[in-house]
Amino acid sequence: MSAKRISLRYWGVDIQQFLFWILAAFVAGAGPNIAGALGLAPLIGVTVAAALIVLLIWLKNKRKKGIGVFIHLPRANDRPLPDDFVPQLIKYMSKRHLDWFQAGPDDESRSVRDRVDYLLKSILHRLDEARLRLENIPQVSVYLYSRQEEAFELGGQLSGQWQRPSLDGSSSLEPLRSSVNWKVSYRSMHDNVVNNYHINLGKIINGGAPDPEDCTVESRADIYAGHGMPEPLVPRFGVIIFATSGGESAYNAFTKLALKSAAGKAGTGYITSDDDRCESAVLIHIPGEELIHELKSGRADKRIHSALKFCQQECIHAYGRDDIPMRVYIKGPALLAFAAGAILNSNSKVIEFDPNLQLLSEETSHGTERVVYALLDGDDVGVGMEKNLLSNQLDSAIAYSAWVDESITTLINKLESIEGVRLRSKGGDSAIFEMPDRIQASFEATIARFRNESDFRVSCGYGSDCDKAYAALRLAKSSGKNLSSGAAQ
Incomplete structure (x- = not known):
């Protein structure tokens, strides 16, 4: 049971408030009547002490504002948080807010969109409960710990909820929408130093005209042609935002790689598909240290x-409207991705970067071409089927089997469509592929995209022969x- 759940306050007894009103009643008159027999001097002393305690409690509570919400959206292979990270944050929220709660971590096997959707619904439910208990919520402070992709999705969904009308014309967050000040913090830890970055969602969404002094803007047209790619x-x-330190050389290196990925070139480390290829792009440089x-x-x-806002203006300049799907590349804090999700249109998404794919591409781009075998296998498929059968849920078992077959078939078709990939065998929830080593990065990028978009869990092992590929597959399954x-060796 969590620390909050076993606290008296969680069960409806607020010791501080109880003490406050008892002492206030004493100061107001009940206390003096009881203590009258003690004499004037003790009476004055007790009354002054009670008044001081009341004042201290009032000042302490006056400093607390709204509700604190800690959102934790990790992935299965992320490093665990330091042991003192969450306790420190709870202590921080307890000092600054009237109440707080934690959302997540949840089921890490689901897609990013589904995880964020579930978390947001639970948060809104808890906020509605808090509003009834506290009568009003002047401020909601969200403390976010996640990757850029989850932060972007959360920003988009929260912004959509904020601005979406209900059937009677009011906001689905009324009365929260018009009366609440939504503040978001990104809590990071580097070298055992905790940093809190803060933004105000309302000010970002409802800000005025963009200021050219805040960032530099550069537009690029027909980026596919410059990289020898066909027109999408x-x-x-493409939206390419550099918002960190490193100077001009770091900016040039990042934008070069992002433009290459946006044009549709493989081997960049970014997880993209043909649907992510861009015609044109805008490059935004925000001074990192100032930000x-x-x-x-x-x-x-x-x-x-x-x-x-400059991103939206450049999109309008290029296409005449700002509802064109945007593919966002960000070098900067996840809080910036959250803000981008809240501002940019709902068809946009952050392009995920996997440094392992970039290293893999570099390793396989030199030397003679070698053959790689890939063994693909669904995770916990038998367990899911057994659960339905042992519960005598035949219809559920049939539906589950059909879902598994559809999911693995979809993935196999995606992988088989990659030029150079040869499907050697398939059956049930497994498949064996053969490919040149130069294709492995694109092959793995396709699997990574599938994992992000689907609830179906799948492991893959690579090797220069089937024996090594199977050993790599077993390692992947035993690692989570x-x-x-694995890789060609």
Whole structure:
């Protein structure tokens, strides 16, 4: 049972408030009547002491504002949080907010969209309970710990909930929408130093005209042609934001790699598909050190608003409207991805970067071409089937089997469509592939995309022969499943 659940306050008894009103009643008159027999001097002393305690409790509670919400969205292969991370945050929230609660971690096997959707619904339910208990919520402070992809999705869904009307014309968050000040913090830890970055969601969404002094903007048209790629079949607009330290060389290196990925080139480390290929792009350079300083002090809203509004303006300039799906590349804190999700249109998404894919591409781009075998196998499929059968749920078992077959078939078709990949065998929830080593990065990127988009969990092992590939598959499954392992050797 969590610390909050066993606290008296959780069960409806607020000791501080109880003590406050008892002492207030004593100061107001009940106490003096009882203590009258003690004499004037003791009476004055007891009354002054009670008044001081009441004042201290009142000052302490006056400093607390709204509700604190800690959102934790880890992935299965993420490093665990330090042992003192959550206790420190709970202590921080307890000092600053009237109440707090934690959302997540949840089922890490589901897609990013489904996880965020579930978490947001539970948060809104808890906020509604808090509103009834506290009568009003002047401020909601969200403390976020996640990757950029989850932060972007959360920003988009929260912004959509904020602005979406209900059937009677009011907001689905009324009365929270118009009366609540939504503040979001990204809590990070580097070298055992905790950093809190803060933004105000309302100020970012409802800010004024963008200020050219806040960032530099550069537009690029027909980026596919410059990289020898065919024109995309559907319009996509690339948004490339550099918001960290490193100077001009780091900016150039990042934008070069992001532009290459946006044009559709493989081997960049970014997990993309043909649907992510862009015609044109905008490059945004936010001074990293200035942004971090402003995020720590809570004054970054104007700069972030300007950068994202410039993205929308450049999209309008290129296409005549701002509802073109955007593919976002961010070098900066996850809080910036959250803000981008809240501002940019709902068809947009952050492109995920996996450094292992980039290293894999570099390793296989030199020397003679070698053959790689890939063994693909669904995770816990038998367990899911047994659960339904042992519960005498025949219809559920049939539906589950059909879902497994559809999921693995979809993935196999995606992988088989990669030029150079040869399907050697398939059966049940397993498959064996053969490919040149130069294809492995694209092959793994396709699996990574599938994992992000589907609830179906699958492991993969690579090797220069079937024996090594099978050993790599067993290693992936013993390391947590829904992972890949191995390379050509």
